[in-house]
Amino acid sequence: MRFRTVPSGAADPLRVVIVGAGGMGRAWLATVADSPDTTLTGIADLDVALARRAADAAGLPDLPVGTDAVALARQTGAQAMINVTVPEAHHPVTTAALFAGLPVLGEKPAAENVSRALSLAAAAEVTGELFMVSQSRRWNPQLARLREMVARLGRIGTVSTSFFRSERFGGFRERMAYPLLVDMAIHAFDSARFLLGAEPVTAYCQSYNPPWSWYAGDANATVVFEMDGGTRYVYDGSWCSPGAPTSWNGAWRVSGEMGTASWDGDHDPILDAEGQTGQPTGPPYSGIAGALQVFVRALRTGEPPSGEVHENVMSLAMVESAVRSAASGRLERVDDVLRQAHAQALRDETRAEVRDALAGWSSARDALTGVSRSRSAGTGRR
Structure with a gap:
């Protein structure tokens, strides 16, 4: 999808406002402050005292704060928004920003469900503004090197991820019905799509809760996805597995016709394939700092970034499919x-122009993959 560019450079950094002053919001605040490509103009949060404390803690006592993100952006001359609110707020906050002429870099997931994410994809089409999801593992240089190795393996039979940790978060995660699938697995699912350059076709999931679990919902899950092209992706994980923890990135194995590539999640991946030599390089950035760098570059050049909302929604669809199967x-x-999400989006949509865009899609999959869109990309409102 084409989108409006926003000129910026070393002498004129992109001016951004952050929405959400919790722990992740403070991480983004530090990232923006450290980047030569951006200037922070304000922090918005429904708890304005929390926003004030976040600014003070960052050594920015004079930074403007407020409760209305769009109003704060207009007041401070922000050119873009970083949305670090809770998932339930992603849709209203991002929609308001797009229609106010502000491109958005948002934390994962794109929205709380696929239906709302489809609405955001249509809103991006209508407005011609960029909405990019910060799926932070995409910017891990080791994962990028693993992807280059996968390309050397010929046809791929199976990709697997093991994720086993023992985490006591407290709060909402321990009350969720499917905490592992909904809160964490999207990172691995998105990484699998990135590695394979393939999209999911089916999902079969078994989830359960061990008798010693401190979670109310299912803390363990095993999912098998069929990807287009026939490759199987297998995810096996637990939030309550004491001892021998895997990396937060999981442990990966890719089996292909020419050999195998493996990655422990923390160190460089290993290629075991006859006749293959040389170490792939990978990108020079990682984490949310990498996401910010790619976002700014996309706004400067008009080049669609990895994580643009249409491209990203399939990762959320994998989560929803796994939960439904469980x-x-x-x-x-x-x-x-x-x-079903497309039909729900049409029923729930309150903006006529977004509803028209959704109605013009031949199918959600076609719209997300660029096969068919109801409007010419980049010709939306200004």
Whole structure:
């Protein structure tokens, strides 16, 4: 999708406002402050005292704060927004920003469900503004090197991720029905799509809660995805597995016709393939700092970034398909999830122009993959 560019450079950094002053918001505040490509103009939060404390803690006592992100952006001359609110607020905050002429870099997930994420994709089309999701593992140089190795393996049979940790978060995660699938697995699912350059077709999931678990919902899950092209992606994980923890990135194995690549999640990946030599390089950035760098570059050049909302929604669709399979006990088709989410988005949409864009899609999958869109990209409102 084409989108409006925003000129910036070394002498004129991109002016951004951050929405959300919690722990992740403070991490983004530090990232923006450290970047030569951006200037922070303000922090918005419904708890304005929290925003004030975040600014003070960062050594910015004079930084403007407020409760209305769009109003604060207008007041301070911000050119873009970083949305670090809770998932339930992603849709209203991002929609308001896009229609106010502000491109958005948002924390994952794009929205609290696929239906709302489809609405945001349509809103980006209508407004012609960039909405990019910061799926931070995409910027891990080791994952990028693993992807280059995968390209040397020929046809891929199986990709697997093991994720086993023992985490006591307290709060909302311990009350969720599917804490591992909903709160964490999207990182691995998105990474699998990135590695393979393939999209999910079906999902079969079994989830359960060990008897010693301190979670109310299922802390363990095993999911098998069929990807287009026939590769199987297998995710096996737990939030309550004491001892021998894996990396936060999980432990990966990719099996192909020419050999195998593996990655422990923390160190350089290993290629075991006959006749293959040389170490791939990978990008020079990582984490949310990498996401910010890519966002700024996209706004300068107009080049669609990895994580643009249309490209990102399929990762959330994998989560929703896995949860649906865990609940039904059956294999679930991702296109069924997309079709029902599209219908729900049409029913819920309150903006006529966004509803028209959604109605013009031949299918959600086609719209997300660029096969068919209802409007010419980049010709939206200004």
